[in-house]
Amino acid sequence: MTKRRVRSLLKILRFVGPVVTASACLFFATASPAMAQDWFKTETSSGVSNIRIAAADFKAVSADPQAGPLKQTFDTTLFNDLSNAGIFDMVSKSMLPQASPGAPGEINLAQWAAPPTSAAMVTFGAFGTSGGRITVNGYLFDAKNTQFPQVLSKQYNEEASEDMARQIAHRFADEIIFRLGGGIPGIAETKIYYVKVAGGNKEIWAMDYDGANQHQITHLGTISISPRVSPDNSRIAFSSLGRDGFQIRMYSLLLNRMVNFSSLGGTNLSPAWSPDGRQLAFSSSRTGDPEIYLTDSNGGGMKRITSFRGPDVSPVFNPKTGSQIAWISGRTGLPQLYIMDVDGSAVTRLTDGGYATSVSWSPNGQFLAFAWNRKYGPGAPGGQDIYVMEISTKRWIQVTHDIGRCDFPSWSPDGRHIVFANSPDGRASSTRIVSMLVDGTGRHNLTGPGADMPNWSWK
Known part of the structure; x- marks a missing residue:
């Protein structure tokens, strides 16, 4: 297959998500990983054509003094969602x-298709407030199709608030992304759960996918780590320090309070949900050596699935099939990345050295994102970065470079983004949460210092 042929393929696959794009790029990995990484970055960041889209500020259709600020919030959020x-x-x-068109009869597509705009797609509409309600009429038009230009039309009527203006923009952006992005739902309405230092303790917090609406979830006054939201977004499992050491605890997002989860004995860390929400995998030292266990979603039916000297930690289910688990094991010395079937069989080591620490499985089940210090050791160059590996071939790419210590990657549900923890100077106090496209481009900070261990919601 020629490189020109692959470029053409990538232009198609881009809209199915860069996770699939990575597969085509990784096909060309040879004995020189550095060459494979450089080529991957070039092809996914500048060699693939995106859809050129214009997002007009929506037309104001009411004199309500509340309308102006809320429309500005809506316009900014919609533009940023599409950009991201x-x-x-x-x-x-x-x-x-x-001129900002507010309805189909008001838009001159020739203006939008001509330079300097040169748009292939145009989104526009009308925004107003009245009687404490927001009304939005949104449209997506194909600027090149003069006969049947309308691709999408949506109407919204919600309570007037800044948060709701953002939510309407998120919904409309996700509709556009779904239509133009290969039928994959957008992520504008998803959440990220994370750990934040609060008054000397660590609590579980949540935020929108873009870093907005940051708010505290737990108020336990202790050390709580490794939040993992359930597939239906109803509960958060995490590990929290109490009188019996670190134990798995459960918070209901429906009831807004802690709910019961069986005490398991020993030190219990890093819970992970199965894709059907019926099981949790986690690491427990109840036998003296950290091993991977399974329980049902309430903590019952505990079953041990690893049995080897050396710590086994940080499990995560294959979200596509639920039949495999990836985890980190120190059974051969320094911690390495492994996968196995959920019954503990078919154990396969994936990394060939260095120091691996945390792992996340891509939504399509084909790739793993993980933190890896590939040249770990006294005086060794480099540091801990985020890598992506194609499981079937064990070929990998490095997606962060020279930005400090990187850890705890978590994949977005559309497979196009990764969120992770980053400490530019290596100190825990400076750790922040960063989002990027899966090829390492489009990176931006979501939080300031003091945030760690992000987990992206399933939907």
């Missing part, structure tokens, strides 16, 4: 025609 999607080339607002 990873599949669009956004037209700068400075290049848009001056």
Whole structure:
């Protein structure tokens, strides 16, 4: 297969998500991993054409004084959501025609398709408030199709608030992304759960996918770590320090309170949900050596699935099949990345050295993102970065470079993004949460210092 042929393939696969794009790139990995990484980065960041889309500021259709600030929130959020999607080339607002169309009869597509806008797609609409309600009519038009240009039309009527203006923008952005991004749902309405230092303790917090709406979930006054949200977004499992050491605890997002989870004995860390929400995998030292165990979602029916000297930690289920678990094991010395079937059989080591610490499985089940200090040791160059590996071939790419210590990657449900913890200077106090496209581009900070261990919601 020629490189030109692959470029053509990548242009198609881009809209199915860079996770699949990575597969085509990894096909060319040879005995020189550095060459494979450079080629991957070039092809996914600049060799693939995105859809050029213009997002017009919505037309104000009411004189309500509340409308102006809420419309600004809506316009900004919609533009940012589309920019963050990873599949669009956004037209700068400075290049848009001056008039903001509010309805299909008001748009001159020729203006939007012509330079300097040169848009392939245009989103526009009307925004108003009245009687404490927001009304939005949103449209997506194909600027090149003069006969049947309308691709999408949506109407919204919700309570007037800044948060709701953001939520409506998120919903409309996800509709656009779904239509133009290969039928994969967008992530604008997803959440990220994480750990934040609060008054000397560590509590579980949540935020929108873009870092907005940061708020505290638990108020336990202790050390709580490793939050993992259930597939249906109803509960958060995490590990918390109490009188019996670290134990798995459960918080209901429906009831907004802690709920019962059986005490397991020993030190219990890093819970992970099965894709059907019926099981949890976690690491427990109840026998003296940390091993991987399974329980039902309430902590019952405990079953040990690893049995080897050396710590076994940080399990995560294959979200596509639920039939495999990836985890970190120190059974051969320094911790390495492994996968196995859920009954503990078919154990396979994936990394060939260095120091691996945490792992996340891609939604399509084909790739693993993990933290790895590949040249670990006294005086060794490099540091801990985020890597992506194709499981079937064990070929990998490095997706962070020279930004300090990186850990705890978590895959977005659309397979196009990864969120992770980053400490630019290596100190725990400076750790922040960062989001990027899966090829390492489009990186931006979601939090300031003091945030760690992110987990992206399943949907």
